[in-house]
Amino acid sequence: MLPLLLLLLLLCFLFSPPTIHSLNQEGLYLHQFKLSIDDPDSALSSWNQRDSVPCSWDGVKCDPTTLSVTQLDLSNTNIAGPFPASILCNLENLTSITLFNNSINSTLPLDVSLCRSLVHLDLSQNLLTGALPHTLSELPNLKYLDLTGNNFSGQIPGSFGRFQKLEVLSLVYNLLDETIPASLGNITTLKMLNLSYNPFFPGRIPPELGNLTNLEVLWLTQCNLVGVIPDSLGNLKNLKDLDLALNNLYGSIPSSLTELTNVIQIELYNNSLSGELPPGMSRLTALRLLDASMNHLTGKIPDELCRLPLESLNLYENRFEGELPESIANSPNLYELRLFGNRLTGKLPKNLGKNSPLRWLDVSSNNFWGEIPATLCDHGKLEELLMIFNKFSGEIPATLGTCLTLTRVRLGSNRLSGEIPAGIWGLPHVYLLELVDNSFSGSIARTIAGASNLSLLILSRNNFTGTIPDEIGWLDNLVEFSGNDNNFNGPLPQSIVNLGQLGILNLHNNKLSGELPKGIRSWKKLNELNLANNEIGGRIPDEIGSLSVLNFLDLSYNQFSGKLPLGLQSLKLNQLNLSYNRLSGELPHLLSKDMYKNSFLGNPGLCGDIKGLCDGRSEAKAAGYVWLLRAIFIVATLVFVVGVVWFYFKYRNFQRARAIDKSKWTLMSFHKLGFSENEILDCLDEDNVIGTGSSGKVYKVVLGNGEIVAVKKLWSGMKKGIDSGDIEKGQVQDSVFDAEVETLGKIRHKNIVKLWCCCTTRDCKLLVYEYMANGSLGDLLHSSKAGLLDWPTRYKIALDAAEGLSYLHHDCVPPIVHRDVKSNNILLDGDYGARVADFGVAKVVEATGKGTKSMSVIAGSCGYIAPEYAYTLRVNEKSDIYSFGVVLLELVSGKRPVDPEFGEKDLVKWVCTTLDQKGVDHILDPKLDSCFKQEICKVLNIGLHCTNPLPINRPSMRRVVKMLQEVGPDNQTKAAKKDGKLSPYYYDDGSDHGSVA
Incomplete structure (x- = not known):
C-alpha cells in the first residue's frame, strides 16, 4: 500500500502545472528599450525576463505600492542609440528619465511629448543633434529639463514660453543660434535658467526676463x-546667482541690481561695462562673490562694498583709482582678492588678512606703496601672493617665512630691500619665487634645501651677494634659475649638475669664478645657458656638446682658455657668444662661418676663416701647416691600406655570421605579406635610419617589389654585458614591443597605422609598419615645412586622427586607451592622410574598472598629459581626449605644446589666457588663410572643450568626431553661414591674471 501511495504522489508532482513567472507589460516595454539601444558595457545585464516585475533592475525604480515604474536612471552607462520616446512613453507613471553622460544620438523625437507624466528629463552630455522639439512644452508636469552638452542647433522654440510648471531649464554647451527669445519671460515658474556657451546671434538680454520673479539662478x-x-x-528678488560674463555688454551697471537682496554671486567679467559701481551696494547683504573684472569700470572702490561679507572680490583689469578702503581688512570671510591692472594707490590696509582667511591676493600692476602687511597669512591659508609692478618698499615680513601654504610668490618690480627671511627660501610648496627688480641684499640661505617643489627661482637685478649654496642642487624640480645682475661670487657649486629638469640657467653680470663643474651632460633639458660677464676660467668642457636642446649659449667676458670643444658644432644654437675670453687654437670647421663673426671677438689666440681672427699669422707658420698636412696625408694613406685589408676579412666573417643568424629569426605576420624577413634584415644599416626614439631606431626599407616599409628595431635587456639599469630599460622596451603587437596586431582601421609583422630573436625585436611618406605631424607642423599644411589639410588630419581614436575608445572590445596621444605620434601618408601610431604604452580598459585603471608611473609627453592623470595616475579615455585637444590647439595655433614663449604655462593655459586678454587673432597661426577663420575658430573651440580641466566635461571621442564633421564644408550649420565672432571658452587656468568662473 505504501509503495502505491508514493507512486501516486510522484505522478502528481511530475504532471502538475509548473509555476510561471511572466514579466509584466511595463517590464516588456523596458526590455524592448534594452533591445533598441547599444549597450557595449553590459550595463543592462540585470534586465532579464525571468522577473515578474522590473523593479529590481539596475537603474529602475518603482512605486512601492503599485510596483509601477516611476524612475529610470542610466547615467554614465555608455549606452548609445536614438532616444526611444515611443517605447518609454508607454510607461504611464514614469516621472523621471536620467540618461546623463552617454552616447544617445540622432534627434530628440517630437513624440517625447507623449510622456505625459514626466516631471524630470535629463539628457545632458550626449550626442543629440537637430532642432529642439517644440512639443516639449506640451508636457504638463515637466519641472526639470537638462539638455546640456549636446549638439542641438537652430533657435530656442517660441513655444518654450508655454511651459506650465518648468522650474529648471539648462541648454548649456549646444549649437543654438538666433537670439534668446523674449517668450522665456513667460515661464514664471522658472527657478533656474542656464543658456551659457551657445553661439547665439548678437542680441540683447530680453527685458522680459525680469518677469521671472521666482528665478534663483540666471546664467547667460x-x-x-x-x-x-x-x-x-x-525685479528678480529671489535671485542668488547672476552670471553675464564673457559677452559684449556695455554701459553702466544698473543701480537696480542693488535691489537683489538675496544675491550671493554676481559675475560680470569680460564685458565692456563702464562707469562706477552703483551706489547702494550695502543692500546686497548676502553677496559673497563679485567678479566685474576685465571691463572699463572707473572711480573708487566704494567703502560700502568692502563692508559686505564678501568671500571673493575680483575687480582686476579695470580703471579704478584711489586707495583701497580700510574696511576691506575687516571682512571676516574674504579668501580671494584680485585687483591687479588698475590705478589704485596708497598703502594696503595694515590688518589685511588678520580677520579673514586670505588664500589668493593679487594687487599687481597698480601704484600701491608702503610696506607689505605682516598679517597676510595670519590664518595660515595664503597660497598666492602676487604684488609685482607696484612701489612697495621695506623688507619682506618675517611672518611670511612661516606661511607653509604658499605656492606662488611674486614680488618683482618694486622697491623692496633688506635680506630675505630664511623661511622664505625654504617654503616647501612654493613653485614660483620671483624677486626680480628690487634692492634685496644678503645671500641665498641654505634653508632653500627645503623648497622641494620650487620650479622657478627668479632673483635678477638685485644686490644679492655670497656664494650659491650647495643645497641648490637638491631642488629636483627646478626648471629656471635666473640670478643675473647681482653680486654672487665664488664657483658654481658642483651639486648644480644634479638639476636634471633645468631649462634656463642665467647668472650673467655677477662675480662668479672658478671653473664650470664637471658632469654638465646631465642638463639634458637645458635650453639657455648665460654666464656672461663673470670671472669663470678653465676650459669649456667637451660635455657641452651633449646638451642637445641648448639653443642659447653666452659665456662672453670671462676667462675661459684653451681650444673650443668640437662638440659645439653639433649644437643647434640660435645665439652663441664666446667673445672676450682667452680661447686659442683653430675654430671648428662648422663654426667658421660669417653668421658667427661676432661670437669670437676678443680672443687673440683664436684662429679661423672668419675675417678678423688671427690676422697676424706668419708665412713660416703657414708653411709649417703645409708640412704637417703632407705628413698627415702619408700616414692616412698607410692607415687606409691597412684598414681595407682588415675590413675585407672582418666583412667576410660578418657575412658568414649573418647568414647563420638569419636562421634564428622568428616571423609573426598580421597581414598577407609579399616579402620575407631576409629582405628586411638585409636593409638594416645606418644609411637607412630615418628616426631614433626612446625605444629604438626606425629604418626605411625598400623591398624588392618596390614597396616601402618602416622598421622599428627594439633591443631587449638580455644582451650580455649590460648593467642593471640597461636591463630595466630593456624590460620597458619589451613591454613596448608587447603592447604594440597586442594592440596593432588586432586592429584594422584606416586611421590606425598598420603593423605588417614582427620579427624576433633572443636579443632583438623588429616591428614592421606601413611606411608614412610625410613623417609625423609634429615634425612637419613645427618645421620650416609647416607652410605645406594649409587649413583644409590640417582639418583632414584632425578628423582622421579623431576617427582613429574614436575607434579605439568605442569600437574595440575591450576599449583601448592610447596614453601617449601627441602630434609626433600622428603619422602622415603621401596624401596627408593621418594614422595614429606608437602604441608602446597603450592599455586595455578593463570593464570591471568602469573604464579606469591606476598606473604605477605616468605615461605621456610633457604638455599633453591631462591634469588629473598627473595627480591620480588614473587612466581612462578622457586622458586621451585631453591630449587630442592639445593636438587640435597645435593645429590651430602652430605652436608647440610647451614653449619658452609661454613662460610657466603650457599651450592650453597660454591659449586660454591669450584669448581672454588679446583675442582670437593672437592665437591663430599666421600661416593659415584668413578665409577659413570661422572654421578654424570652431576647431579651436572643440580643442578647448577637449582640454576642459574637469574630465566629466570633456566630450567623448565619438562626439568629437561628430563636432569636427559638422565643422567641415559639407556640414556648415546655420550659424556658420553668418558673420560671427569667437568668444573664448573661459577657464580658471591658474595664471596670475585668471578669473575664477
Missing part, C-alpha cells in the same frame, strides 16, 4: 549678448 555666460543690462533684472 558667453551668449554673444550686446547692449546694456536691462533695469528689469532688479
Whole structure:
C-alpha cells in the first residue's frame, strides 16, 4: 500500500502545472528599450525576463505600492542609440528619465511629448543633434529639463514660453543660434535658467526676463549678448546667482541690481561695462562673490562694498583709482582678492588678512606703496601672493617665512630691500619665487634645501651677494634659475649638475669664478645657458656638446682658455657668444662661418676663416701647416691600406655570421605579406635610419617589389654585458614591443597605422609598419615645412586622427586607451592622410574598472598629459581626449605644446589666457588663410572643450568626431553661414591674471 501511495504522489508532482513567472507589460516595454539601444558595457545585464516585475533592475525604480515604474536612471552607462520616446512613453507613471553622460544620438523625437507624466528629463552630455522639439512644452508636469552638452542647433522654440510648471531649464554647451527669445519671460515658474556657451546671434538680454520673479539662478555666460543690462533684472528678488560674463555688454551697471537682496554671486567679467559701481551696494547683504573684472569700470572702490561679507572680490583689469578702503581688512570671510591692472594707490590696509582667511591676493600692476602687511597669512591659508609692478618698499615680513601654504610668490618690480627671511627660501610648496627688480641684499640661505617643489627661482637685478649654496642642487624640480645682475661670487657649486629638469640657467653680470663643474651632460633639458660677464676660467668642457636642446649659449667676458670643444658644432644654437675670453687654437670647421663673426671677438689666440681672427699669422707658420698636412696625408694613406685589408676579412666573417643568424629569426605576420624577413634584415644599416626614439631606431626599407616599409628595431635587456639599469630599460622596451603587437596586431582601421609583422630573436625585436611618406605631424607642423599644411589639410588630419581614436575608445572590445596621444605620434601618408601610431604604452580598459585603471608611473609627453592623470595616475579615455585637444590647439595655433614663449604655462593655459586678454587673432597661426577663420575658430573651440580641466566635461571621442564633421564644408550649420565672432571658452587656468568662473 505504501509503495502505491508514493507512486501516486510522484505522478502528481511530475504532471502538475509548473509555476510561471511572466514579466509584466511595463517590464516588456523596458526590455524592448534594452533591445533598441547599444549597450557595449553590459550595463543592462540585470534586465532579464525571468522577473515578474522590473523593479529590481539596475537603474529602475518603482512605486512601492503599485510596483509601477516611476524612475529610470542610466547615467554614465555608455549606452548609445536614438532616444526611444515611443517605447518609454508607454510607461504611464514614469516621472523621471536620467540618461546623463552617454552616447544617445540622432534627434530628440517630437513624440517625447507623449510622456505625459514626466516631471524630470535629463539628457545632458550626449550626442543629440537637430532642432529642439517644440512639443516639449506640451508636457504638463515637466519641472526639470537638462539638455546640456549636446549638439542641438537652430533657435530656442517660441513655444518654450508655454511651459506650465518648468522650474529648471539648462541648454548649456549646444549649437543654438538666433537670439534668446523674449517668450522665456513667460515661464514664471522658472527657478533656474542656464543658456551659457551657445553661439547665439548678437542680441540683447530680453527685458522680459525680469518677469521671472521666482528665478534663483540666471546664467547667460558667453551668449554673444550686446547692449546694456536691462533695469528689469532688479525685479528678480529671489535671485542668488547672476552670471553675464564673457559677452559684449556695455554701459553702466544698473543701480537696480542693488535691489537683489538675496544675491550671493554676481559675475560680470569680460564685458565692456563702464562707469562706477552703483551706489547702494550695502543692500546686497548676502553677496559673497563679485567678479566685474576685465571691463572699463572707473572711480573708487566704494567703502560700502568692502563692508559686505564678501568671500571673493575680483575687480582686476579695470580703471579704478584711489586707495583701497580700510574696511576691506575687516571682512571676516574674504579668501580671494584680485585687483591687479588698475590705478589704485596708497598703502594696503595694515590688518589685511588678520580677520579673514586670505588664500589668493593679487594687487599687481597698480601704484600701491608702503610696506607689505605682516598679517597676510595670519590664518595660515595664503597660497598666492602676487604684488609685482607696484612701489612697495621695506623688507619682506618675517611672518611670511612661516606661511607653509604658499605656492606662488611674486614680488618683482618694486622697491623692496633688506635680506630675505630664511623661511622664505625654504617654503616647501612654493613653485614660483620671483624677486626680480628690487634692492634685496644678503645671500641665498641654505634653508632653500627645503623648497622641494620650487620650479622657478627668479632673483635678477638685485644686490644679492655670497656664494650659491650647495643645497641648490637638491631642488629636483627646478626648471629656471635666473640670478643675473647681482653680486654672487665664488664657483658654481658642483651639486648644480644634479638639476636634471633645468631649462634656463642665467647668472650673467655677477662675480662668479672658478671653473664650470664637471658632469654638465646631465642638463639634458637645458635650453639657455648665460654666464656672461663673470670671472669663470678653465676650459669649456667637451660635455657641452651633449646638451642637445641648448639653443642659447653666452659665456662672453670671462676667462675661459684653451681650444673650443668640437662638440659645439653639433649644437643647434640660435645665439652663441664666446667673445672676450682667452680661447686659442683653430675654430671648428662648422663654426667658421660669417653668421658667427661676432661670437669670437676678443680672443687673440683664436684662429679661423672668419675675417678678423688671427690676422697676424706668419708665412713660416703657414708653411709649417703645409708640412704637417703632407705628413698627415702619408700616414692616412698607410692607415687606409691597412684598414681595407682588415675590413675585407672582418666583412667576410660578418657575412658568414649573418647568414647563420638569419636562421634564428622568428616571423609573426598580421597581414598577407609579399616579402620575407631576409629582405628586411638585409636593409638594416645606418644609411637607412630615418628616426631614433626612446625605444629604438626606425629604418626605411625598400623591398624588392618596390614597396616601402618602416622598421622599428627594439633591443631587449638580455644582451650580455649590460648593467642593471640597461636591463630595466630593456624590460620597458619589451613591454613596448608587447603592447604594440597586442594592440596593432588586432586592429584594422584606416586611421590606425598598420603593423605588417614582427620579427624576433633572443636579443632583438623588429616591428614592421606601413611606411608614412610625410613623417609625423609634429615634425612637419613645427618645421620650416609647416607652410605645406594649409587649413583644409590640417582639418583632414584632425578628423582622421579623431576617427582613429574614436575607434579605439568605442569600437574595440575591450576599449583601448592610447596614453601617449601627441602630434609626433600622428603619422602622415603621401596624401596627408593621418594614422595614429606608437602604441608602446597603450592599455586595455578593463570593464570591471568602469573604464579606469591606476598606473604605477605616468605615461605621456610633457604638455599633453591631462591634469588629473598627473595627480591620480588614473587612466581612462578622457586622458586621451585631453591630449587630442592639445593636438587640435597645435593645429590651430602652430605652436608647440610647451614653449619658452609661454613662460610657466603650457599651450592650453597660454591659449586660454591669450584669448581672454588679446583675442582670437593672437592665437591663430599666421600661416593659415584668413578665409577659413570661422572654421578654424570652431576647431579651436572643440580643442578647448577637449582640454576642459574637469574630465566629466570633456566630450567623448565619438562626439568629437561628430563636432569636427559638422565643422567641415559639407556640414556648415546655420550659424556658420553668418558673420560671427569667437568668444573664448573661459577657464580658471591658474595664471596670475585668471578669473575664477
